[in-house]
Amino acid sequence: MAEYVAPIKDMQFVLKHLVGLDQVNTLPGWEDVTEDVVDAILEEAGKLAGEVLSPLNATGDRQGCKWNDGVVTTPKGFKDAYFQYVNAGWGNILSPTRYGGQGLPHMLATPVEEMWGSANLAFKLCPMLTQGAIEAIEYVGPDSLREKYLPNMISGKWTGTMNLTEPQAGSDLSLVRTKATPQGDGAYRLTGQKIFITYGEHDYTENIIHLVLARIDGAPEGVKGISLFVVPKFLLKADGTVGERNDVKCVSIEHKMGIHASPTAVMAYGEKGGATGYLVGEANRGLEYMFIMMNAARLSVGLEGVAVAERAYQRALGWSRERLQGRPAGGNVKTAPIVQHPDVKRMLLTMKSITEASRALAYWTSAILDRARKHSDEAERKRSQALVDFLIPIVKGWSTENGIDVASLGIQVHGGMGFIEETGAAQHLRDARITTIYEGTTGIQANDLVGRKMERVGGRTALGLLAEIDQVFAKLGNSGDLNLKGIGVALGTANTSARDAVQWTAKTFGTNPGAVAAGSTYILKLLGITLGGWMLARSAEIAARQLAEGQGDAAFLKSKILTARFFAEHLLPQAPALAIAAIQGGDSVLAVEEAML
Numbered sequence: 196m197a198e199y200v201a202p203i204k205d206m207q208f209v210l211k212h213l214v215g216l217d218q219v220n221t222l223p224g225w226e227d228v229t230e231d232v233v234d235a236i237l238e239e240a241g242k243l244a245g246e247v248l249s250p251l252n253a254t255g256d257r258q259g260c261k262w263n264d265g266v267v268t269t270p271k272g273f274k275d276a277y278f279q280y281v282n283a284g285w286g287n288i289l290s291p292t293r294y295g296g297q298g299l300p301h302m303l304a305t306p307v308e309e310m311w312g313s314a315n316l317a318f319k320l321c322p323m324l325t326q327g328a329i330e331a332i333e334y335v336g337p338d339s340l341r342e343k344y345l346p347n348m349i350s351g352k353w354t355g356t357m358n359l360t361e362p363q364a365g366s367d368l369s370l371v372r373t374k375a376t377p378q379g380d381g382a383y384r385l386t387g388q389k390i391f392i393t394y395g396e397h398d399y400t401e402n403i404i405h406l407v408l409a410r411i412d413g414a415p416e417g418v419k420g421i422s423l424f425v426v427p428k429f430l431l432k433a434d435g436t437v438g439e440r441n442d443v444k445c446v447s448i449e450h451k452m453g454i455h456a457s458p459t460a461v462m463a464y465g466e467k468g469g470a471t472g473y474l475v476g477e478a479n480r481g482l483e484y485m486f487i488m489m490n491a492a493r494l495s496v497g498l499e500g501v502a503v504a505e506r507a508y509q510r511a512l513g514w515s516r517e518r519l520q521g522r523p524a525g526g527n528v529k530t531a532p533i534v535q536h537p538d539v540k541r542m543l544l545t546m547k548s549i550t551e552a553s554r555a556l557a558y559w560t561s562a563i564l565d566r567a568r569k570h571s572d573e574a575e576r577k578r579s580q581a582l583v584d585f586l587i588p589i590v591k592g593w594s595t596e597n598g599i600d601v602a603s604l605g606i607q608v609h610g611g612m613g614f615i616e617e618t619g620a621a622q623h624l625r626d627a628r629i630t631t632i633y634e635g636t637t638g639i640q641a642n643d644l645v646g647r648k649m650e651r652v653g654g655r656t657a658l659g660l661l662a663e664i665d666q667v668f669a670k671l672g673n674s675g676d677l678n679l680k681g682i683g684v685a686l687g688t689a690n691t692s693a694r695d696a697v698q699w700t701a702k703t704f705g706t707n708p709g710a711v712a713a714g715s716t717y718i719l720k721l722l723g724i725t726l727g728g729w730m731l732a733r734s735a736e737i738a739a740r741q742l743a744e745g746q747g748d749a750a751f752l753k754s755k756i757l758t759a760r761f762f763a764e765h766l767l768p769q770a771p772a773l774a775i776a777a778i779q780g781g782d783s784v785l786a787v788e789e790a791m792l
């Protein structure tokens with residue numbers, strides 16, 4: 196299958212039956228987000244993704260971006276696609292209504308964003324980064340910046356970037372060196388270099404608004420001395436229109452393994468004396484502001500894992516139905532489509548079940564993010580925020596690692612042709628590979644999970660969630676339906692392993708942090724698999740109920756149940772092994788001295 200077809204049925208099932216659309220539209224301001232509205236939005240987004248963005252995916256990969264003396268040209272068709280995207284209003288669905296956005300819930304924006312990522316990951320990054328920059332300005336202001344910049348960023352007339360990374364400051368942003376010197380008129384002069392800046396320069400729009408982390412002269416060392424600035428590519432005239440060029444330049448773009456149509460820029464600030472920048476919020480609180488926005492950004496990148504996995508699955512499934520090879524075990528035809536071979540079916544089901552589990556977990560997290568931001572009850576907002584904080588590193592880390600695994604399996608399903616670029620399977624793996632790195636590597640997500648999100652709170656949020664899973668396990672484990680019973684039992688075993696690992700982490704972190712750090716990625720995966728299995732178990736339970744009541748599409752519902760059973764039998768058994776590796780494996784890591792490596 197060459198072009199992407201949005202998996203609207205699965206998206207609708209997850210939104211309507213699994214993650215609580217009926218609750219999100221009780222939140223203030225979202226009463227109109229009804230099932231009909233959701234259906235119409237998914238349908239329209241699916242058309243743009245499949246008909247406009249998807250056909251540019253392979254050509255964008257082949258052509259890549261070109262740099263010439265500071266000017267970046269994106270591949271043919273991308274600029275036009277960008278205008279189709281913003282003119283149809285897709286760029287502003289999450290943005291505040293006060294500045295021209297639609298202010299829709301994350302829960303609805305999430306499947307839409309998944310579609311852009313599946314259709315064309317390189318394209319999707321520009322709106323994603325713009326959204327991050329909009330949120331930064333919106334949250335922390337001041338009003339003067341909001342009014343000057345937000346309307347044009349929200350309409351898509353200008354785009355935004357996030358400039359954090361420097362050659363010596365990647366995962367560790369306390370090492371940021373870019374300098375900001377007060378000009379005396381309220382503005383600052385920025386000097387320094389940023390690297391790896393996604394869409395730092397491009398030809399889509401007349402202006403680019405950079406959000407830049409820098410240190411004000413005399414600021415304290417480390418994370419407490421970093422401030423956030425708006426630095427526009429073109430300064431604005433008094434009437435708000437684009438004026439003179441600011442002292443910021445794209446000095447080169449990177450040659451990369453994937454996402455070739457997304458320019459990754461090296462940015463020089465202040466080669467001619469200093470780029471004019473404006474402080475966002477208070478001085479020295481820049482990193483704290485970045486962390487406020489990090490949840491949404493990491494959820495977006497986690498979703499990229501789901502998106503690429505979906506696309507890779509669709510391509511592999513299409514191929515497996517057309518490619519004829521060999522006699523399937525137990526079959527009586529001489530040559531059959533490879534989809535009929537049990538081992539190929541196993542690979543496809545692995546791809547499908549992991550994708551559906553990761554999707555459900557990401558959508559559920561976005562629904563909780565909405566509750567954390569909008570619920571009328573403060574206690575519920577706090578509870579939801581703690582849950583989102585806990586879930587985000589899992590969604591980011593687990594889903595992106597899954598995206599790579601699924602894209603790699605997609606190549607395997609294609610055989611030798613998967614390794615040959617023309618089938619498109621290889622591009623998915625190359626594109627997916629960055630998702631476990633940017634916006635915080637899997638190792639950084641795992642550190643965050645076991646430290647801030649578990650040890651500091653004694654594992655309370657995690658244990659509360661695992662107690663909820665126990666209830667599903669108890670119910671399904673005693674079911675008379677053999678599919679549900681098997682799913683319930685496997686979920687129960689995985690849940691016990693997850694609980695052991697969480698309790699061990701909370702107990703051990705204070706005395707032996709190295710051992711916990713050595714196994715933190717296993718703990719992240721263990722929680723991902725368990726929570727993903729829980730999502731699929733609940734899907735199976737809902738599907739079985741709908742089937743019994745004669746509702747819905749029987750083939751789709753049966754597939755939901757069997758996909759959950761497959762995940763329970765093939766993926767959930769990894770949980771005990773991951774717990775053992777996490778709990779017992781730290782010593783061997785710590786015993787090996789650096790010189791022995």
Ligand SMILES: Cc1cc2nc3c(=O)[nH]c(=O)nc-3n(C[C@H](O)[C@H](O)[C@H](O)COP(=O)(O)OP(=O)(O)OC[C@H]3O[C@@H](n4cnc5c(N)ncnc54)[C@H](O)[C@@H]3O)c2cc1C
Nearest residue numbers: 357358359360365366391392393459632633634635636638
């Ligand atoms: C294509 C692309 C686009 C990007 N877009 C942007 C962008 O728009 N804006 C931006 O600011 N940046 C961007 N980045 C930068 C990206 O966020 C960083 O590359 C990423 O955060 C990792 O930092 P690093 O490359 O310096 O790796 P390092 O920090 O050097 O990490 C190397 C390895 O060490 C591990 N490690 C490091 N510290 C720890 C620790 N404390 N505990 C355990 N393990 C650790 C990491 O997990 C990793 O495996 C982009 C990068 C790329 C390649």
